[in-house]
Amino acid sequence: MQKSDGDIAILAIESSCDETAAAVVVNGRDVRSNVISSQIALHTLYGGVVPEIASRKHIEKINQVINQAMQDAQADWNEIDAIGVTYGPGLVGALLVGVAEAKAISYARGIPLVGVHHIEGHISANYIERPELAPPFLCLVVSGGHTHLVRVIDYGKYEVLGRTRDDAAGEAFDKVARAIGLGYPGGPKIEKAAESGNQEAITFPRPKVADGEYDFSFSGLKSAVLNYLNGCRMKGIEIVQADVAASFQKAVIDVLVEHSMQAVESCGADKFAIAGGVASNGALRRAMEEACQKRGVSFYHPSPILCTDNAAMIGAAAYYEFQSGARSGLDLNAVPNLKLGER
Ligand code: KG4
Ligand code: ZN
Numbered sequence: 075m076q077k078s079d080g081d082i083a084i085l086a087i088e089s090s091c092d093e094t095a096a097a098v099v100v101n102g103r104d105v106r107s108n109v110i111s112s113q114i115a116l117h118t119l120y121g122g123v124v125p126e127i128a129s130r131k132h133i134e135k136i137n138q139v140i141n142q143a144m145q146d147a148q149a150d151w152n153e154i155d156a157i158g159v160t161y162g163p164g165l166v167g168a169l170l171v172g173v174a175e176a177k178a179i180s181y182a183r184g185i186p187l188v189g190v191h192h193i194e195g196h197i198s199a200n201y202i203e204r205p206e207l208a209p210p211f212l213c214l215v216v217s218g219g220h221t222h223l224v225r226v227i228d229y230g231k232y233e234v235l236g237r238t239r240d241d242a243a244g245e246a247f248d249k250v251a252r253a254i255g256l257g258y259p260g261g262p263k264i265e266k267a268a269e270s271g272n273q274e275a276i277t278f279p280r281p282k283v284a285d286g287e288y289d290f291s292f293s294g295l296k297s298a299v300l301n302y303l304n305g306c307r308m309k310g311i312e313i314v315q316a317d318v319a320a321s322f323q324k325a326v327i328d329v330l331v332e333h334s335m336q337a338v339e340s341c342g343a344d345k346f347a348i349a350g351g352v353a354s355n356g357a358l359r360r361a362m363e364e365a366c367q368k369r370g371v372s373f374y375h376p377s378p379i380l381c382t383d384n385a386a387m388i389g390a391a392a393y394y395e396f397q398s399g400a401r402s403g404l405d406l407n408a409v410p411n412l413k414l415g416e417r
Contacts, residue, residue: 075106075149082155082396085179086389087140089172090164090192091218092123093382094135098147098154099389102397103201107146108379108386111135118258122248129167136175143385151183158392161189161402162412163219169408177404188392189402193220193414194230196349198394199376199387207374212343214334216358217350217383218244218259223288223337224414226347229394232415235337236288243326244352246292250299250322254315264319265355271320276302278325280332288333295325327361335365347374354378 077083081100088095092113098106113131117123144151159176162169173189180187197213209229215222221238241249244261251260256267278298283289299322306313338346346366352358359375366373380387 075147075153077153082393083149083153084156084158084188084389084392084396085140085143085149085154086158086190086385086392087136087172087176088160088192088195088383088385088388089132089136090160090162090169091383092117092128092168093384094132094139095383095385096136096140096143097385097389098143098149099386099393102198102390102393103205105202105386105389106149107143108384109139109143109146110379110384111139114259121252121258123165125165125167128165129171132168132171136171140175154185156186156188156392156396158188158190158388158396159406160192160195160388161406162192162409164192164408164410166408166410169410173406173408177406181404186396187402187404187406188395188400189406190388190391190395191412191414193222193224194232194391195387197224197226197347198390199349199380199384200347200374201390202380202386203377204374207345207347210343211345211347211374212334212337212341213347213349214330214353215350216243216330216348216352218242218248220350221290221292222414223333225341230398230400234414236286236290236333238290238292239283239286240291240293241296243290243292243330244350246296246326247352249296250318253300253303254313254318256315256319261352261355264323265357267316267319268323268357271314271316271318273320273324275314275317276321278302278321280325280329288337290329290333292326295322323355323357327358330358331361331365334362335369338366338369338371343371345372345374349376349381351382354381
């Protein structure tokens with residue numbers, strides 16, 4: 075592997091949900107390999123992620139994925155300066171596979187270990203393709219498990235301004251997709267269906283949380299869609315899948331944009347980023363881009379492959395943690411409900 079004096083190469087491992095992933099990242103932004111083994115096809119059969127199946131599949135795949143990442147990067151073990159691994163939040167059995175693997179490599183090869191917060195990984199995905207991006211900035215993290223509006227004060231230093239009180243944005247996409255017969259995973263399927271739909275066809279609510287300016291609530295919106303579908307069925311009205319998808323997607327995007335821009339304005343932020351699986355949604359990006367442009371704010375978003383779960387983003391986050399002196403011991407454990415900013 076090409077490496078200069080002082081370069082820090084990190085082997086990163088991610089297994090918090092249904093992707094087994096490994097990557098080699100140099101100096102936090104230079105991705106030398108990014109291998110992702112997705113279990114989506116397997117879980118599609120059950121309409122969602124089955125935790126026990128996810129854990130088993132991670133065990134089957136993890137060595138293969140790591141070897142591939144090392145091979146793609148043409149990396150030798152003695153060139154790896156640290157192992158970065160997601161230790162939370164996520165499914166405990168799934169996280170444990172990555173954590174145990176990382177600890178085993180760290181112990182056997184004497185390589186330092188750095189535990190990484192999954193959301194910090196998603197945020198750090200933004201550094202990979204935009205070398206000029208540095209904190210402070212605001213970031214909206216929208217994934218299957220999380221909807222967080224975060225102030226990135228410095229590398230590794232975060233303030234959560236708002237979060238969802240119930241369903242995550244991606245979860246709402248997945249549930250609505252299932253209800254209209256699009257199947258799992260819902261996000262990309264809703265996006266596709268919405269392209270040929272009319273987003274003004276149905277008026278769904280834009281839910282607000284009374285005592286939390288930046289908090290989100292998506293379960294009410296999901297219920298409104300379910301009520302609408304039931305109403306149609308009872309009245310014998312035809313359900314136009316594309317119109318439901320487009321109108322639902324528009325309601326989610328409106329809420330995400332409004333809350334984010336409120337935060338941008340009140341924090342006086344000049345940089346705004348999105349991250350997480352839902353950030354790969356083209357309509358969301360366009361809406362955010364336009365809203366940022368209007369306010370003279372620079373907008374950042376990772377490529378779709380770096381939005382959904384991957385290990386390159388964990389390598390980016392691990393680098394900044396490593397540089398700040400963070401090291402994990404062999405007692406590192408999976409923490410399924412790990413909070414951002416905790417170690
Ligand atoms: O970040 P991610 O891969 O996993 C978590 O950490 O949760 O996000 C997965 C979520 C799923 O809910 C999926 O439906 C959603 O991201 N998603 C999308 C799109 N692609 C993935 N949602 C909306 N539009 C998309 N194009
Ligand atoms: Zn994720």
